[in-house]
Each structure stands twice: as C-alpha cells, then as structure tokens.
Amino acid sequence: MSRSSKKGPYVDQKLIKKLSKISPSDKTVINTWARASEISPEMVGFTLGIHNGRKHIPVKIREEMVGHRLGEFSPTRTFSKHGGKIQKELEQKAALAAKTASQAAKTEGKK
Numbered sequence: 001m002s003r004s005s006k007k008g009p010y011v012d013q014k015l016i017k018k019l020s021k022i023s024p025s026d027k028t029v030i031n032t033w034a035r036a037s038e039i040s041p042e043m044v045g046f047t048l049g050i051h052n053g054r055k056h057i058p059v060k061i062r063e064e065m066v067g068h069r070l071g072e073f074s075p076t077r078t079f080s081k082h083g084g085k086i087q088k089e090l091e092q093k094a095a096l097a098a099k100t101a102s103q104a105a106k107t108e109g110k111k
Contacts (some may be wrong), residue, residue: 009038009067019046031056035071050074 003010012034022028024045031049045068049056052074059073081087 009046010036011040012037013108014038014041015048016042019043022046023088029056029058032070035069035074039068039070052076 004079014034015032015034015037018030019033019042022030027047028066029047029049029053033051035050037063043061044066045061047060048070049058050070050073051057053076057074059070065073083090
C-alpha cells in the first residue's frame with residue numbers, strides 16, 4: 001500500500017542531515033539503514049551504503065532513481081539456482097560432456 005499523497009514522501013531526516021554536511025563531488029560513502037526512505041532529488045550524485053541485513057552495499061544515486069525506495073537497490077536475498085538432485089545430475093553430465101569435448105579438440109589439434 002502506498003503512502004498518502006497529503007503526507008508527502010518519506011525521507012529519513014538523519015540521512016538528509018548527513019547529506020547536507022558533504023558535497024556530491026566528495027567520494028565518501030554514507031552508510032544508512034533507512035531502506036524505506038525515498039530517493040529525493042537532493043540525493044542525486046551521492047554514494048550511499050545501503051544496509052541489506054548483513055553489509056552495506058554502495059549505490060551511486062542517479063537521476064532515474066528519484067521516487068524509488070533505497071531498499072530497492074540493495075537486495076536482501078541472493079538467488080543461487082533452482083533444482084535439487086536432478087539439476088545436480090544434469091550439471092555433472094554437462095560438465096563431463098564439456099570436458100570430453102575439450103580433450104577431443106586437444107587430441108585433434110596434435111594430429
């Protein structure tokens with residue numbers, strides 16, 4: 001559910017205070033835990049370290065990001081792959097086929 005338009009966008013006041021102390025040309029990364037905060041036009045050009053639950057991920061704020069939330073650019077979960085035992089067997093067969101193909105190419109090149 002979106003925020004009421006009469007309230008305006010939510011921007012963390014501590015973050016705005018930190019941004020006002022430095023210039024956008026400064027290369028320092030400002031760490032923040034305020035993932036729910038919206039990106040305002042004043043943030044463009046800064047690099048923010050957005051916390052994902054484990055570490056701070058540096059994100060350079062661009063013009064296209066204005067209006068989005070900070071948490072959208074710092075994923076909290078990492079996708080490894082789908083599958084299980086069947087997928088593992090398929091990967092092993094593919095690796096074996098690639099290995100035999102490379103060995104065949106080497107022996108062909110020696111002849």
